[in-house]
Amino acid sequence: MSRKRNRPEEWGDIEPSPVIHITDLPEHTLEIDLEKLFDKYGRIVEIIMLPNKRQALVEFEDQNDADRVIQRSNEYPFTVNNQRLRLAYSTSKRLTFRGRLDDSAIQSDRPPPMENNILLLTIYNAQYPITVDVIHQVTNRHGKVLRIVIFRKTGVQAMVEFATVADARETKRHINGADIYSGCCSLKVEYAKQTRLKVTRNCLDSWDYENPTLMDETGMGVQGRPVAAAAAASLLGKFDGELGKRADAYLPGNLAAVSPNSVISALAMVAAGQQQQQQGVFGGGYSDMNDRSATPVIMVYNLNMAHANCDRLFNLFCLYGDVGPIKFLRSKEGTAMVELHGIANANGALVNLPMISFAGKRLSGQLSRQQHIVEVSQPYILPDGSPSFKDFTGSRNNRYTHDSAAKNRVYPPSRMLHFWNCPPGISSSQLQEVFAHAGVSVPNVVSLFKKNERNSSGVLEWNSVEEACDALIFCNHTVIPSPGDRVPFVMRLAFSSSGAAERRYSRTPISSSSSSNGWHLSSGKVTGGAAPPSSGGTTECWRQSPRHYYYYSIYIQHYTPSPSSARKKKTAKTTKQQMQQ
Incomplete structure (x- = not known):
């Protein structure tokens, strides 16, 4: 068993090896730099770069070639970019063979290399x-x-x-x-x-790149840009805040490519970062907002830890996109991180989050500085006894898979919940028992759709939005047994657009904070006024920035039907009814 070399004076004790260990590499040292430096001494089989440690391993085909390099380094140190390198034999006798394919390799006794495209x-x-x-x-x-x-x-x-x-x-x-x-x-x-x-x-x-017609999650293609000559110390030079985010797609020059989801995503990015630095989203160099504008990870605050767990957060966030890992933070009471598949989905969830309450607390959130949630091998235990980390990647309850993504409809929180995938023939009282058993308010109205032999669906109504939110978070994906069926049904819930009061935002804010602005959102379309009401500082964020009015104006211009178009549809419908009579 090879031993670790703790001190440089011990390096001489290592037995000769065709693999050379190189340390003290300068930043941005490339594989081709080492190849040019050492290939004159013999054929190089493989080079493994360790950029996080500023080290590298170089394997020669012949032991004598490695010996010449070590001897040369003792007399005249090798340098890269005027920085001296330290060379020694490696404790490894061979590297994992994925070398270069040529005639000499084929004729040797070694197995063929594992190059790949x-x-x-x-x-x-x-x-x-x-x-x-x-x-x-x-x-x-x-x-x-x-x-x-x-x-x-x-x-x-x-x-x-x-x-x-x-x-x-x-x-x-x-x-x-x-x-x-x-x-x-x-x-x-x-x-x-x-x-x-x-x-x-x-x-x-x-x-x-061979199939550019695949639907992208924002409704538009990722737009590239020419890159200036890279600085010598990196491939793309200094980060300028443009690559890696798509805020440029929402500027006036690209209005033809704007989609409803993309506008909502842009507004969510602004709302999340208003208090940090407004100019970060729309240009002006790198800022904290730029770091948060291209991440699928959401920070969720003000959770009631007596009832919160990973499964209940999944029940909520699965409405907006496929959910990956969820992690609660021990150092920040009432805070969790949720990773969604796709930045646009995370931004869409962030727009609705301030309008959602959970166990008596209004939720808030912002985009995380992290681009992913690292797996926790030993999660701590939450107050309800469940683990603080859970990965839902690949869960059957995720709703945005390739086959079912088009069926999803995202509506703002309301008193109405749409339910489906319940046992056929389920009664109103049985549905109410499901919610009563979970300890939440039962719906005061149960509307069942036309029954079929496969499953049941319908709409449920509560007295308030807060009660409907609790019902969804606690009871979404509840398993309901069905007599005669070996596999139980998993009830699914989502906010519904049914009812005039639930299809639009009221001019009265959801929270106690008031606003004189009057945006209305009807069936997912903005029709006028300020911004959807929310709570706390987020409401002020929507109202204060003149950019928000500009982007809502874009939304109205491109996605609200004109009065003449509406009249034509109404006339056509009336004519059809008269013909049927």
């Missing part, structure tokens, strides 16, 4: 947003990129599929060990095992 990129110290925009700008200079997938399970990693193995090899040589931005976002690049990436939708975390 897909690269695995690990990004260390990711202080700034990493999106497909950023990865594409870094990788497409050296080869044709076909697909990109970013995942954030235990850090930030990306897989990039190239058209050929040669393109992947050339890209690896030029970016392995590099810093994307000056002093941070360091890259470790390896060959992946996959032979093809599967992209189901084009968004900020995945993109298929």
Whole structure:
């Protein structure tokens, strides 16, 4: 068993190895830099960069070649960018073989190399947003990129599929060990095992450049921009706040591409960061808001810890997008982090959050500075006995899968809940028992839709929005047994648009704070006034900024039917009714 080298004076005790351990590398040292430095001494089998430690491992095919390099370093130290390197034999005799494919390798006794057209990129110290925009700008200079997938399970990693193995090899040589931005976002690049990436939708975390028609989560494509010559110390120079976020898509020059979801996303970004720095969203350099404008992670505040747990937060946030990990913070009482799949989904949830109450407390939130939630191996126990961390990635109760995403309708919180997937023939009293058993108010009105043999659905009504919110959070995904069926039914709930009072926002704010403004939201369309009412500082945030009026004006101009259009529809409907009579 190899032992760890604790002190430099012990390095001489290491047995000679064809693998050389290099330390004290300067920032932004690339694989190709070491290749040019050492290939004159013999054939290099593999180079592994460790940019987070400023170290590297270089394996030579012949032991004698490694010996010459070590001897040369003792006489005349090697340098990169005028910085002296420290070289020693590694405790490893071989590196994981994924070397270069050539005739000499095939003729040797070693197994064939494992080169691939897909690269695995690990990004260390990711202080700034990493999106497909950023990865594409870094990788497409050296080869044709076909697909990109970013995942954030235990850090930030990306897989990039190239058209050929040669393109992947050339890209690896030029970016392995590099810093994307000056002093941070360091890259470790390896060959992946996959032979093809599967992209189901084009968004900020995945993109298929051979199929640009895939629907992206904001209704518009990710828009690239030309990048100036990179600074010598990084691939993209100093972070300027533009790559990695899509706020530029909401500027007047891009009105043709605006969609309802994208406008809501822009407004959510402004609302979340108003108190930090308004100019961050709309340009003016990097700020705290820029860091929060491109993240799918939401900070949720003012939770009632006597009743809050991961499952109940999932019951709420699954209405706005597929939910991943949820984590409660022990250091901040009543605070949790929720990660959604997609930045637009997180922004949409953030718009509705101030209008939701849970167990007597009005919720609030903002976008997190983190781009993902790191898995907690030993979560602490919440007051109700459940763990403080749970990952819902892949849960069957997520509603925004590829097949069912189009069926979802997101409405603002109301007194009405739509329910479905209940046992066929369920009665009103049985439904009320479900909510009574959970300890929340029972609905005072139960409207069942036309019955069918497969399941039951309908609309439930409470006396207040607060009661409906508690009912949804406590009872969503309740398992309801059905006599004669081996598999029980899982009841699903969502806010409903039924009822005139529930289809629009009132001019009266939900909280005690008042506002003279009068925005109305009817069936998801803004029709005039100030902003949807909320509570506390968020209400002031919506009212004070003149930008909000501008963006709501855009929304009205593009998505509210004109009076003439409405009259035509009404006339056509009347004519049809007369013909039927």
